[in-house]
Amino acid sequence: MDMLINFFQQSGFALLADNWGNVIMIVIGCVFIYLAIAKEYEPLLLLPIGFGAVVGNIPYIESMALGVYDDGSVLRYLYMGVTQGIYPPLIFLGIGAMTDFSTMLSNPKLVLLGAAAQMGIFLTLIGALFIGFTPGEAGAIGIIGGADGPTAIFLSAKLAPNLLGPIAIAAYSYMALVPVIQPPIMKLLTNKKERLIRMKPPRQVSKREKILFPIGTFLICAMLAPGALTLLGMLCFGNLLKESGVTERLANTARNALIDSVTIILGFCVGASTQAQTFLTPKSLFIFFLGAVSFAVATASGLIFAKVMNLFLKDKINPLLGAAGVSAVPDSARVVQHVGQKEDPNNFLLMHAMAPNVAGVIGSAIAAGILWSVLVPG
């Protein structure tokens, strides 16, 4: 009977009484699951993260190795793919194998919008330094503005492993909330006439261009910022598998079984890393605040840069496309489409928005490479 009482004293029900933080995190996890299912905000990410947060916040006695931070636990082994930065490149491999870069190839000017939106990263870095984060931490926080989960995880693992949880959660949350964050900024910074601009239909792209694109792009980026080598190497490798036409079965596995397996485990582990004890700190609040600023600045930079480009271009760009430069693929491109169609239901911007959208992925990977090489400790 003592044993039974003792057991109940060690059970989660009893332990939760002392750990309201865990209760809060479990509720947040459930909210994530709700948003994923009911609102369909990035469900492939939010659902695993949400359920992971529920699992990671069940309290247990210390002598059992159960959580992602306990040596020898199963979750620890699976989490190693996060802390060692192994999962993000594998996800980029799959993304490369599923992305069709033709719209970008047919309109190279739009690539620049993907560069402008990276402004969010560097301004946030300055903000984070100002608040008092160390340079490494500030770099990792800045990358939230890259709006790219795998890139954020990869860089945090290198520069600020202690903040990996909040940074990853912030990055994925805001990516999921892009349909909420971006439209007001887009309406504020553009007028109706601009939003009505139609883009020319893109030209046909040859198979050769598609094959040469990943090779050249990789060489340019890796030479310029070797730190981006792993992420962009995998992205371009995956794309080459897809476009070569001779390795279709490999591309198929990369964009299905492989990326799905990694996505499941990555999301779950990131969620499970939000144990209230390490997660509910003032630092996390600052990170979420800076992340929101970062997304807003990135969106604004893209929009404004598009308007600046229009000063010099004969064929005007619809400045809404600038907002797609933040990446958050493919959600921000969809947002551009929706906002554009509100003014003119026959204006199809989606395919044009994919160009700055994927350019933004490359842009933030380069930024991550730069931050890594500049801020890496030792």
Add this chain to the structure above:
Amino acid sequence: MDMLINFFQQSGFALLADNWGNVIMIVIGCVFIYLAIAKEYEPLLLLPIGFGAVVGNIPYIESMALGVYDDGSVLRYLYMGVTQGIYPPLIFLGIGAMTDFSTMLSNPKLVLLGAAAQMGIFLTLIGALFIGFTPGEAGAIGIIGGADGPTAIFLSAKLAPNLLGPIAIAAYSYMALVPVIQPPIMKLLTNKKERLIRMKPPRQVSKREKILFPIGTFLICAMLAPGALTLLGMLCFGNLLKESGVTERLANTARNALIDSVTIILGFCVGASTQAQTFLTPKSLFIFFLGAVSFAVATASGLIFAKVMNLFLKDKINPLLGAAGVSAVPDSARVVQHVGQKEDPNNFLLMHAMAPNVAGVIGSAIAAGILWSVLVPG
């Protein structure tokens, strides 16, 4: 020429002469393969285990690192997923993603049958203690009665890594032999009238219930027995991926490529861990004996509890369903169906039997969590 002779002296043919144990184990492996192919007893498990046993019992000179117990060998690396308990949760993820819990949701009373059948675990624990096993070993042996391979492996890895091989083999063997073990007990403990009882058709279950089920179930179980967190977390996570409707591609990978890959490697490694030198011991014999007892007790407990429930219920339960509470999914549910149809060919018990069947999986995972927290060394 010396070298040739020397080589043949080191070859398996020569070494086998001194290792009759290996010959026996190779024959047992072949019997497993035969049962898998000719009798179709759980072929997805028995065939990999059988071939693994053949591979693991080829004798070789000590200086070569070949077996699962040799540092640096390939099999050792693959076997780490077993010893560290990584494969079982991944299998549970896949099982969750392929299981439809609706029959259980539509008849919650049947869940209790899955609890009763866990009696086998705890009685066997007492039996194993009596025979002289240490508490940890006794707990791991008891879990054989859970009739759930992954759970047995997971707990043995924690409580009695030295007995992992025999326990895993015993668990999987008896699971495969469920169609042989259960029917006589079922006929002994029920009369014809009971076996003829028909169940009401289950009600329709809404999508919302299916979505809420894994979340609530996980919270209840993990709070009560945090040790079950990893296994049940993955089971419920997989089920949520399936039922949410928004992560179908992840569920699909979890229940196909992922679970299959793990099943192949897990089965093969468990088989290869049966090297005669560590496997053919009196302890293993006791484990097999206790395992058989455990299955019998579990079956009987389920049946008897169903009869006890009938004393209080207006809508009588067919007591055969109690036998499905041992899990061994889905074989014991099929056995219930067959035994029931022998009395009345128009009595379809299969779908009803799935309810205690999957409840038994949850029940033994809880039991494993309890045993782990009570018996974990240190």
Add this chain to the structure above:
Amino acid sequence: MDMLINFFQQSGFALLADNWGNVIMIVIGCVFIYLAIAKEYEPLLLLPIGFGAVVGNIPYIESMALGVYDDGSVLRYLYMGVTQGIYPPLIFLGIGAMTDFSTMLSNPKLVLLGAAAQMGIFLTLIGALFIGFTPGEAGAIGIIGGADGPTAIFLSAKLAPNLLGPIAIAAYSYMALVPVIQPPIMKLLTNKKERLIRMKPPRQVSKREKILFPIGTFLICAMLAPGALTLLGMLCFGNLLKESGVTERLANTARNALIDSVTIILGFCVGASTQAQTFLTPKSLFIFFLGAVSFAVATASGLIFAKVMNLFLKDKINPLLGAAGVSAVPDSARVVQHVGQKEDPNNFLLMHAMAPNVAGVIGSAIAAGILWSVLVPG
């Protein structure tokens, strides 16, 4: 501004100026990619290796852990599957699950051709010793003549990890170049009359034979050369999964998602291991030279042995089939078909050539097992 200059001094563009070796290797990588896409020479291998070589030769400053040889880098973790020999058995598992051995079963004489072609391995071993390689290195170099990438990687990882890169590249390059290397030798060593020989259509093989084949073959080989246990164990296991008829879903995953994932990562890592700093050495040149000799000797041995067999056989063998004994599955079998059809467009040798072809795989795995046990250090 200093930082910008400093950054450019650390960028790949600046570093390449001091590292012409890397430039050469990047060009070679591009040539591999070209051969894979334009000439379709083993694209599933050459494309990943080629792109890996490009990625592996981007120069970077030492303080960043990026390459396969840097502790803690992502590529290092992925490369561990190569250095620990984990990927090759998994590839053999998939190959087993996709190979139909019926032509071999229906014409057991042709198996001997697969033995004869292994002469290349052992003559090259002698050659490598003569040139001054250590015994371990010489064994690993010899196995290039086995024309089997996974076997070569597996053995090099054990006997000469320092030469793994060049050996793997040599093995895969020559396998891809089989359509260029073999035809002249085949024409030189056979006359028109021999090339016109037609083979009898093979007999029907029963399901039982197909099931018993992998089990018996594994036992024979593993008893004789336990070192081949891992590779042949997986090959035969995969084949049993395929032929048993009861584990189709496992076989399906083994020959698709699993082998594809491993192929992608293996090829990429092997490519990335060709960093000019470790790759462009005189040793590598010798290895490539010996590899070419090895392929030529293996082809010739197969052809000559077939002619010798014809002296004793009533039903003459088309000696071209001997060339398929080198393995390089399935390219050398295709080469046999093409060369045969040049003389007689209605002579279909492909299916007959598959018999020595797969026998060659087994033969070189046995040879690898022997070399490992004879030459393993310590």
Add this chain to the structure above:
Amino acid sequence: MDFSFQNVTNADGIGIAITGMAIVFSGLVLISLYIASMPKLLNRMEKEVAKKQARKAAKKAKVAAAAAPAKPVTELTDEMMAAIAFVIRAEKEYEDAEDHQRITVQHDDASTVWAVTGRLRNLSTRM
């Protein structure tokens, strides 16, 4: 291996067994109750949601009625009724269709959208 009941008492085997079964039963009883109560709770919730919506709709209708011109009802000819019914039905179908499509797109989320844009582009140049 020494057979003895002392071993069992030393390890408190009986206690563990009883505790274990008690907790296993607690767990599955709780799950059973949870499952049994779910449909009721969901039902009640749905009703309340429905009530709220009804109230809102009623309010709106009132406001609309107030804002509407004095004799609107009599002017609703059969043709107008048919037209309204048609619009409502079409709208409903559209919503359903959109919903359906949204789910479909979601399923292989990234892949389709990313790949589709390329295909769209191809189509656009061919047209």
Add this chain to the structure above:
Amino acid sequence: MDFSFQNVTNADGIGIAITGMAIVFSGLVLISLYIASMPKLLNRMEKEVAKKQARKAAKKAKVAAAAAPAKPVTELTDEMMAAIAFVIRAEKEYEDAEDHQRITVQHDDASTVWAVTGRLRNLSTRM
């Protein structure tokens, strides 16, 4: 890198090569023999199994004949023959079908059975 045949003899290169080729050939010769003998062994086995079954069947037939009433044969009218033939054929078809289904279920074993029960249930409630 010093070219010299001494290296070869030091490492017993020739010995390794000869041993190696000998074992490779042994291995593949054994496999070849194994393959060649399989059809014969399987054939012989099948014959013996067939014989045993034939003997058993004969015994059974005898017993049945002994147990049967004296003049059963004459009473087998055409209609009865037809009926028996039909039953046998139906039974045969049923068996084949069952067999076929068993294999199908086996292939994606767990998945179907687990998922099917849910679907069965749905059907049952709709009927």
Add this chain to the structure above:
Amino acid sequence: MDFSFQNVTNADGIGIAITGMAIVFSGLVLISLYIASMPKLLNRMEKEVAKKQARKAAKKAKVAAAAAPAKPVTELTDEMMAAIAFVIRAEKEYEDAEDHQRITVQHDDASTVWAVTGRLRNLSTRM
């Protein structure tokens, strides 16, 4: 957490930000130029290749003409022209088909060839 602009200057935050944006822009501008120049380069390359082939073809034609008998042209009747046209077209189609097939086979490379041989064999024995 002490808010201060000193932190930014200590870490040279402004410098990093400027450097960073400069390099990100350099990278994407280079990619943009690379993409923009690709079609032109590929076009030029193709033209040169085409020229070379044309020259070669011309040479061959000359040689062929020299080697051909004196009055071949007049003998090319309409029927012959049609026949040649047909052959060329058929050949072209064959090539295309072959090309297509080659790619198909390539796609699941190993699997088909390895598996097909077995199936071929089965067919051969049945015929």
